[in-house]
Amino acid sequence: MNLALGGHSDAPAIVWSGRTYTYAELAHIVDDWPRTAHHDAATLDVPDALACVFAAAAQGSSVRVVDPLLTVDADVPDGAFLLVATSGSSGNPQRLARSVESWTDSFPAFTRLTGLSAADRVLITGPLHATMHLFAAVHALSIGACVTDDPTTSTAAHAVPAVLRTLIDSAPALRIAVVAGIALDPTASMAASRRGITVIEYYGAAELSLVAARVVPEPLRAFPGVDLEIRDGCLWVRSPYVANGGEEWRSAGDLATLYDDGTIVVHGRADAAINVGGATIIAEDVERVLAAIDGVRGVAVVGTPHSVLGEIVTAVVELDPDTDLAAVRATARAALPHQGVPRKWLIERRLPRTASGKVARGQVRAALLRSTLGSDA
Numbered sequence: 107m108n109l110a111l112g113g114h115s116d117a118p119a120i121v122w123s124g125r126t127y128t129y130a131e132l133a134h135i136v137d138d139w140p141r142t143a144h145h146d147a148a149t150l151d152v153p154d155a156l157a158c159v160f161a162a163a164a165q166g167s168s169v170r171v172v173d174p175l176l177t178v179d180a181d182v183p184d185g186a187f188l189l190v191a192t193s194g195s196s197g198n199p200q201r202l203a204r205s206v207e208s209w210t211d212s213f214p215a216f217t218r219l220t221g222l223s224a225a226d227r228v229l230i231t232g233p234l235h236a237t238m239h240l241f242a243a244v245h246a247l248s249i250g251a252c253v254t255d256d257p258t259t260s261t262a263a264h265a266v267p268a269v270l271r272t273l274i275d276s277a278p279a280l281r282i283a284v285v286a287g288i289a290l291d292p293t294a295s296m297a298a299s300r301r302g303i304t305v306i307e308y309y310g311a312a313e314l315s316l317v318a319a320r321v322v323p324e325p326l327r328a329f330p331g332v333d334l335e336i337r338d339g340c341l342w343v344r345s346p347y348v349a350n351g352g353e354e355w356r357s358a359g360d361l362a363t364l365y366d367d368g369t370i371v372v373h374g375r376a377d378a379a380i381n382v383g384g385a386t387i388i389a390e391d392v393e394r395v396l397a398a399i400d401g402v403r404g405v406a407v408v409g410t411p412h413s414v415l416g417e418i419v420t421a422v423v424e425l426d427p428d429t430d431l432a433a434v435r436a437t438a439r440a441a442l443p444h445q446g447v448p449r450k451w452l453i454e455r456r457l458p459r460t461a462s463g464k465v466a467r468g469q470v471r472a473a474l475l476r477s478t479l480g481s482d483a
Contacts, residue, residue: 107210109163111136113224113250120153120247121227121254127153129250136161144182145169148235155234156243156253163187163206172201173235173461183350190237192312202313202349212316212347213245215330219319220284220306222262224250229260229277231269236461237312238264238286266463267294268397268404274301286310287462289372289390293398295322309372314358315347318370325369336364340376361388378467380409380417385445387419389467392446396421399437401429404457406470410450421448422470424457 113119113129120127127135132153139145139161147155147169155171162169168182170189182189186203222228228246230253232239242264243253254260257277265273266287273280274297283298285307298305299322308319309326316329328334333344335355341362342355361373374390381387389407396405404424409417421438425431431451439447458469 107207107213109160109206109210109244109248111160111250112248113252117224117250118227118252120156121252121256121259122151122153123255125153132157132160132247136164139165141165141167143167147171148174152230152234152243152253152255156247159188159240159244160247168203171235171240173233186350190235190240190312200313203351204349208315208347208349209241209244210248212329212331213248216245216316217249219321219329220262220282221304222246222249222251222282226251226262226282227254227256227260227279228252229254229257229263229265229273229280231263231265231273232463233461236463238462241315242284267291269463270294270305271297274298274303282306284308287464289394290322291394291398298322311358313349313352314343314345314356315349317341317343317345317358318372326372327368327370334364334370336362341370341372378408380407380419382409382417382419382445383415387446392419392421392442392448393465395441395446396423396434396438396448399434401426402434404459404465406457406465406467407448408467408471408474410474412449418449419446420450420452420474422452422454422457422474424454 111129111133115130117129118126119129119132135157145158145162145167147158159169168186172191183203187206188204190202192200228251230239230243234240246253260277261279262282263273264284267285267290270283270285271294280303283303283305290307305322307322308316310317317332318326319329320326331346335342339361341358341360343358344355359376361376363371374388378389379386392407393405396402402423406422408420410420412418458466460466
């Protein structure tokens with residue numbers, strides 16, 4: 107499937123920073139974009155970056171969309187269209203190369219799943235070098251929808267759960283919320299439901315694209331065209347939507363359970379398993395509970411060494427100014443199994459985050475090892 111603009115001439119394609127670009131204007135910019143074998147959109151503003159992506163597709167060229175502060179290999183693999191990078195939430199960002207089809211072939215099924223249409227104004231809530239936001243904008247333009255940065259007029263949004271919670275009040279016309287990046291927590295889900303917002307959650311990764319999806323409150327199932335297997339407790343994926351290179355079956359790096367009816371539960375990163383006296387605690391399970399507590403802006407849970415238990419659960423939290431940590435700890439004790447309750451708590455004024463808004467647990471873990479993060483609480 108080719109990548110092309112899907113809107114009619116006078117319809118709004120992009121409304122950004124108060125400026126409106128119609129599909130006719132955007133098509134003209136794309137047609138006039140300088141021809142070259144390799145484009146670089148890393149430092150462009152959003153309208154120009156999107157025009158550059160569609161121009162590269164039309165020209166059969168490659169386009170680089172990465173964090174301009176990130177140092178990556180400048181070589182372009184054969185057959186590459188899109189050069190992006192992983193988020194770095196669990197470690198250092200890695201460069202990826204994609205074909206056009208690895209995204210566009212998923213667009214029809216994604217459109218059916220979400221119910222997005224040309225009538226929607228799709229809010230982009232993060233930078234394009236975060237692949238979930240780039241995917242959102244490119245898909246929206248391919249179906250003739252309008253891409254916008256204005257929450258007051260948006261009817262749909264792509265966001266991590268923490269951002270979704272802010273949109274409940276700031277986006278009055280919102281009807282569809284597509285959530286990814288980290289697992290949806292009950293607080294955000296219930297708040298959206300009360301507003302009558304349809305929430306679609308998908309599980310995936312920059313290197314795998316869409317792996318599983320659901321319309322809340324239904325369970326996750328494999329995205330159409332994707333095959334799943336569990337090997338030694340870990341999820342493996344075979345998909346037409348993966349980045350270039352690699353084996354036919356690829357590890358998602360997450361622990362998961364795949365049921366006979368095709369539903370799947372993702373438990374968290376295999377490398378985020380914390381061994382507390384022989385009991386395995388998944389960091390994401392604890393983070394999900396803590397993130398749903400009032401006053402918790404962000405949280406990272408990691409295992410830290412302990413002379414008797416091997417590891418203990420350590421929570422590094424970013425709190426609202428008027429939030430009492432003692433109340434957070436009490437709520438956590440009531441909601442978590444005994445081994446999952448953090449034994450050590452640290453307060454950080456602002457946790458490091460990836461471009462998509464996820465807390466960068468890998469950076470938190472490294473800072474803890476250097477003893478340069480958080481104050482004991």
